[in-house]
Amino acid sequence: MKKANNAFIARATLRTGALILALISSACGRAFELPALDETGDETAEVIEVTPAQPNNPAERAVDAQAGKSIRLLLNQAMTLRYEKNSILEFKVELPAGSQIDIPENYEVLHLDYRKSDGAIERSSTGFIKPVTIVSVPEAARPSFPQSKIDQLNKTSGGLYVFASIVSDIVGVTGSFPAIKGAAAGAEFLKHYDEKGKPKFNYTSGLVKRFGSRVDKGVSADSLSSAEKTKWTKIYTELKRAGDRTVETPKAIIMIDKSTALKKSEAFEKDGTISPNGAWTIAVQGTAVRHGFANVPCAEFMSEMIREAYQRAGYRLTDDFNKTKGNYLSYADGTAAVVNLSAALNKAGWIPWDASKYRPMTGAIVMHTTGNSPGHTYMAAGHDGRLIVDNGAPQGRDLRKTKAKTIDIMFRSGVFFLPPGVNPAKW
Numbered sequence: 054m055k056k057a058n059n060a061f062i063a064r065a066t067l068r069t070g071a072l073i074l075a076l077i078s079s080a081c082g083r084a085f086e087l088p089a090l091d092e093t094g095d096e097t098a099e100v101i102e103v104t105p106a107q108p109n110n111p112a113e114r115a116v117d118a119q120a121g122k123s124i125r126l127l128l129n130q131a132m133t134l135r136y137e138k139n140s141i142l143e144f145k146v147e148l149p150a151g152s153q154i155d156i157p158e159n160y161e162v163l164h165l166d167y168r169k170s171d172g173a174i175e176r177s178s179t180g181f182i183k184p185v186t187i188v189s190v191p192e193a194a195r196p197s198f199p200q201s202k203i204d205q206l207n208k209t210s211g212g213l214y215v216f217a218s219i220v221s222d223i224v225g226v227t228g229s230f231p232a233i234k235g236a237a238a239g240a241e242f243l244k245h246y247d248e249k250g251k252p253k254f255n256y257t258s259g260l261v262k263r264f265g266s267r268v269d270k271g272v273s274a275d276s277l278s279s280a281e282k283t284k285w286t287k288i289y290t291e292l293k294r295a296g297d298r299t300v301e302t303p304k305a306i307i308m309i310d311k312s313t314a315l316k317k318s319e320a321f322e323k324d325g326t327i328s329p330n331g332a333w334t335i336a337v338q339g340t341a342v343r344h345g346f347a348n349v350p351c352a353e354f355m356s357e358m359i360r361e362a363y364q365r366a367g368y369r370l371t372d373d374f375n376k377t378k379g380n381y382l383s384y385a386d387g388t389a390a391v392v393n394l395s396a397a398l399n400k401a402g403w404i405p406w407d408a409s410k411y412r413p414m415t416g417a418i419v420m421h422t423t424g425n426s427p428g429h430t431y432m433a434a435g436h437d438g439r440l441i442v443d444n445g446a447p448q449g450r451d452l453r454k455t456k457a458k459t460i461d462i463m464f465r466s467g468v469f470f471l472p473p474g475v476n477p478a479k480w
Contacts, residue, residue: 088133088144091170092216094179094347095338097311098126100222103158122158124223125188127151134185134206135167135214140458141174142167142181142214146206151191154215156182162217162445164459177348178429178463179337180445182220184212217445218347221334226308229301230448235436241457242439245465250437250452251480255409256467259423263395264405268468271404271476284368285472291362292432293416295332296442298449299435307333307358307447314339322385325371327364332357333447340384353389354444355418355430356382373401395424398470408466411477413438417469429463438466 102125130150135142142165148154162180169175186207190198206213224230238248246252260268274282295306309317309331318339320326328335336357341350360382363370374382380397387393398418399405405424406417413419413433419441421429431443439452441464452464471477 086144087168087172088135088170089147090131090133092133092177092218092347094218094342094350095311096132096216096218097129098154098219098222099129100225101125101127101153123155123186124158124160126154126156126219126222128154132215134187135181136209137165137211137214140165144168145209145213148187149190149194152194153188153190155186155188156215156223157184160184160223162220162450163214163456164445164463165214175348176427176462177216178351178444179348180217181214182217183214185215186213218338220445220447221308221311221338224304224308224448226304226310226334229303230298232301233298233435233440233449233451235299235440236451236453238439238453242453242455242460244457245460246439246452249480250412250439252409252466254465254467255407256423257407257409260405260407260468263423263425264399264468267399268405269407269410271406272473274474274476277474282474284366285474287366288362288368289416289472289475291365292358292418293414294365295358295362296416296432296434298440298442299415306330307442309334311338315343318343321360322383327360327370329361329364332361333444337444337447341389344384344389346389349427350389351430351444352391352394353384355432356384356388356394358432359418390426391420391424391428391430392426394418394430395420395468395470402473403470404473404476405468405470406477408438408469409480411469411479413466413469414471414475414477417471417477419466419469421463421465422467424468431464433469438469 103122104125128148128150131147133147134145136145160182162182164176164178164180166174166176167181187203238246245254277285307330311334314331314334317328317331318335333354336354337350341347341353360370370382374380374397378400380400382388382397388397408419415433415435417433419431419433419438424430429443431441434440434442434449441450441452443450452460455464
């Protein structure tokens with residue numbers, strides 16, 4: 054009877070909460086609207102064409118003349134478009150499946166808090182793409198979307214945003230990621246780092262509190278046995294090969310088709326089989342979607358990058374990450390959380406390096422602040438950590454062009470991990 058009463062109270066509480074939310078919204082003149090759909094991470098779109106930007110059309114599309122080219126996408130399911138209000142992405146409109154949108158070829162992936170269908174505010178490390186321009190909706194939806202409404206939506210102040218889960222359809226899984234030459238350090242970047250990438254902040258005391266005397270205690274390669282030296286060199290080489298964006302990199306190293314990725318995600322959980330490639334798709338669009346954390350798959354992505362580096366290098370992951378040590382590198386064992394991934398690397402003998410004192414080497418596993426949760430983790434992709442690869446930017450991101458606010462919540466690089474015997478240079 055007690056369980057029944059508790060269930061009744063819970064249902065009543067939910068109904069009351071919903072009623073209060075509705076009344077607040079009404080009393081405030083509908084201060085915000087709630088989307089009907091929440092992004093699940095498996096949204097897809099088809100690239101129809103890449104065309105020169107057309108800034109002078111009647112819809113005043115968001116793609117401007119400096120953008121060069123725009124990418125036209127056909128949405129394979131209904132998706133929510135949002136706009137920024139007081140640093141929160143609020144609901145603007147729900148586009149039906151079959152709608153077409155344009156985004157610039159040099160689109161931005163931004164990381165702002167967003168409001169879900171239950172009114173809760175969350176943050177997504179997958180991020181949102183802007184600016185979006187609505188091109189058309191399917192015939193059946195046109196009565197609800199006359200051209201005048203589309204034109205008005207496209208004039209939304211600050212532009213429209215769409216969930217970045219569709220990035221794999223934009224980037225594609227064939228060909229190569231182009232090399233990133235590196236931009237000049239912008240004013241936003243320089244609020245947090247100097248021109249060379251050295252942080253203007255540090256988390257030294259927090260790192261010592263977390264990792265003790267192991268911080269910055271590198272292992273001389275000469276002190277390792279020949280077998281150990283070979284092992285760690287090969288594993289680091291594979292990490293670097295997957296993460297380096299200073300050179301042209303085959304997309305196939307970290308991106309594969311989704312159906313194959315799902316099978317590989319399930320295979321690892323079933324019997325420990327590790328794929329040699331496809332880390333981004335397996336982690337971000339496979340494991341994270343299957344287990345309901347598609348908005349925050351950063352640590353799972355880095356976990357898969359590590360698993361696959363071991364696999365390609367020809368070594369057993371479980372020699373260093375296992376149940377006995379309490380650091381088995383799997384979603385079920387908690388390493389999809391940044392705090393647990395950093396702890397797992399530490400237990401595996403990897404060295405935590407203070408990013409305010411040492412230069413992040415390409416391929417290093419970097420963490421926001423001290424590697425705690427909530428937080429963010431990513432891979433150094435070149436230029437002493439000024440280039441990074443993460444779940445929102447498998448093609449690479451140049452932090453020198455990133456907004457200060459985004460850096461502040463995601464990319465204040467406090468610590469990075471490297472295998473023993475792979476020692477970074479000081480600033």
